[in-house]
Amino acid sequence: MACPICKKPTNTELRPFCSKRCADVDLGKWLKGDYAIPAPDLEATDEPESGMRDARAAKPH
């Protein structure tokens, strides 16, 4: 498997990336919206389910 960013061999600890830098590049793409992501409406405040969101946030991922 090759790094999706630079096509170098993948680092097994960082797969699918070859380096932390490429992982950051990929993350940056996501943050900038280079990938099409359906806008989640879950960020809206005053949701009745806000308690569930808090419970999820309390758990370390």
Ligand SMILES: [Zn+2]
């Ligand atoms: Zn790479």
